[in-house]
Amino acid sequence: MASVVVNGEQQQSARAGRSLLSFLRFDLGLTGTKYACGEGLCGACTVLVDGQPLRSCMTTVDAVAGGDITTIEGLATDGELHPVQQAFVDQVAMQCGYCIPGFIMTATALLGREANPTSGQIREALAENLCRCGTYQRIEQAVALAAEAMTGAAK
Numbered sequence: 788m789a790s791v792v793v794n795g796e797q798q799q800s801a802r803a804g805r806s807l808l809s810f811l812r813f814d815l816g817l818t819g820t821k822y823a824c825g826e827g828l829c830g831a832c833t834v835l836v837d838g839q840p841l842r843s844c845m846t847t848v849d850a851v852a853g854g855d856i857t858t859i860e861g862l863a864t865d866g867e868l869h870p871v872q873q874a875f876v877d878q879v880a881m882q883c884g885y886c887i888p889g890f891i892m893t894a895t896a897l898l899g900r901e902a903n904p905t906s907g908q909i910r911e912a913l914a915e916n917l918c919r920c921g922t923y924q925r926i927e928q929a930v931a932l933a934a935e936a937m938t939g940a941a942k
């Protein structure tokens with residue numbers, strides 16, 4: 788039995804060795820976290836564990852027991868999108884949208900440690916996230932816009 792906090796609520800997995808991604812999607816119904824490669828290569832399944840991005844397809848619930856997990860569903864507050872989510876909408880950064888939760892979680896972690904990232908820092912942080920629709924330029928612009936919104940800084 789492994790306990791974790793998911794989006795502010797205590798949750799338990801009774802299945803030893805349960806994949807964190809399967810736990811989130813199938814046991815908790817949090818389907819915003821996506822399954823794509825399943826091999827740690829694309830980032831679609833990224834969630835935050837104690838504020839750090841983690842590929843949920845590559846870990847088990849047991850491995851993050853006691854952790855504080857945030858999924859894409861946990862970012863909005865009181866019906867208001869998180870600034871990173873809003874910036875992706877404003878920049879029309881989605882095509883099919885399948886990769887976007889992973890990008891948003893990775894970008895949120897970046898802005899948590901670096902409030903005003905350079906273009907190079909944004910690219911480096913997102914370099915391991917793949918978008919099959921190729922909307923990388925708009926994604927980078929969205930992260931810059933989010934940084935601006937979160938700090939009030941003109942870039």
Ligand code: FES
Pocket residue numbers: 821822823824825826827828829830831832833842843844845
């Ligand atoms: S589904 Fe986890 S990295 Fe691709």
Ligand code: FES
Pocket residue numbers: 880881882883884885886887917918919920921922
């Ligand atoms: S928007 Fe389609 S995979 Fe990224």
